[in-house]
Amino acid sequence: MQPEFIIFLFLALATVAGAGAVALSRNIFWSAMGLLSALVGVGGLYVLLSADFIAVTQVLVYIGGVLVLIIFAVMLTNQIKDINVSNSSIGLVGGCAVFLVVATLLSFIAIWAPWKLTDRAPVVDTTVAIGNGLLGVWLLPFEIASVVLLATLIGAIVIARKEVKAD
Amino acid sequence: MAHLTLNHFLVIGALLFGFGVLAVVTRRNAIAVLMGIELILNAANLNLVAFGRYVAGGISGQVFGLFVIVLAAAEAAVGLAIILTIYQMLRNIDASDATTLKQ
Numbered sequence: 306m307q308p309e310f311i312i313f314l315f316l317a318l319a320t321v322a323g324a325g326a327v328a329l330s331r332n333i334f335w336s337a338m339g340l341l342s343a344l345v346g347v348g349g350l351y352v353l354l355s356a357d358f359i360a361v362t363q364v365l366v367y368i369g370g371v372l373v374l375i376i377f378a379v380m381l382t383n384q385i386k387d388i389n390v391s392n393s394s395i396g397l398v399g400g401c402a403v404f405l406v407v408a409t410l411l412s413f414i415a416i417w418a419p420w421k422l423t424d425r426a427p428v429v430d431t432t433v434a435i436g437n438g439l440l441g442v443w444l445l446p447f448e449i450a451s452v453v454l455l456a457t458l459i460g461a462i463v464i465a466r467k468e469v470k471a472d
Numbered sequence: 473m474a475h476l477t478l479n480h481f482l483v484i485g486a487l488l489f490g491f492g493v494l495a496v497v498t499r500r501n502a503i504a505v506l507m508g509i510e511l512i513l514n515a516a517n518l519n520l521v522a523f524g525r526y527v528a529g530g531i532s533g534q535v536f537g538l539f540v541i542v543l544a545a546a547e548a549a550v551g552l553a554i555i556l557t558i559y560q561m562l563r564n565i566d567a568s569d570a571t572t573l574k575q
Contacts, residue, residue: 307475313476324492325491327504328508328511336495355525359537374549374552375503375507379503381559404493405490408486408487415483422478446539450539453543457549461549
């Protein structure tokens with residue numbers, strides 16, 4: 306076995322186990338920890354796909370930003386004593402049926418579809434290539450993304466602030 | 473078998489997507505639903521980068537994934553702000569209790 310395949314197996318285990326914890330754990334904080342494991346695993350898989358810039362972005366944005374936000378929200382909205390109360394799951398049997406159908410169908414398609422594989426070597430210096438692309442071919446989506454981020458910033462502040470009565 | 477191919481990454485993406493859908497369908501805690509959405513977005517992103525590496529070549533898949541990450545961060549920020557507002561209004565974040573837009 307190649308070493309990279311063994312690394313892939315470890316990362317896949319961390320990813321799938323973490324995702325399973327997110328979906329099945331009764332404790333919302335353990336769900337957040339499962340999300341951490343899943344995000345780290347996906348970041349490692351990006352490295353195996355020779356997408357190093359995306360892997361670093363995943364760590365910075367997801368683990369450093371989104372996950373911290375989620376844990377903040379968990380701490381702000383759950384009392385420690387009733388951390389399980391609003392977390393009961395409904396329809397677990399139906400949910401598992403949905404999971405089996407979706408995962409089996411997608412895996413079947415992934416394995417049996419005749420993908421037209423390329424023989425181009427992966428880009429080695431992805432940061433330079435992505436930087437040039439963002440200011441060249443993909444300039445318009447890049448600018449739109451920055452406007453969306455600004456709108457999100459203002460929107461999140463407006464939604465989450467305490468309302469001040471005028472009188 | 474002991475050789476990494478596109479199929480390995482696609483199967484992992486399928487499992488992530490399935491668990492994300494499972495979380496969205498079965499959980500009542502709104503934060504857990506949001507975590508399921510993050511899993512779904514990660515699964516799609518993994519597929520995009522894998523297709524970019526094995527099918528398309530070049531960096532187009534990675535740039536697409538970058539934009540997905542940006543939009544996922546924006547979605548999480550607004551979603552959690554809404555959840556905090558719902559908590560201040562209703563004192564819980566049960567997704568099936570949030571049936572009104574304004575108090």
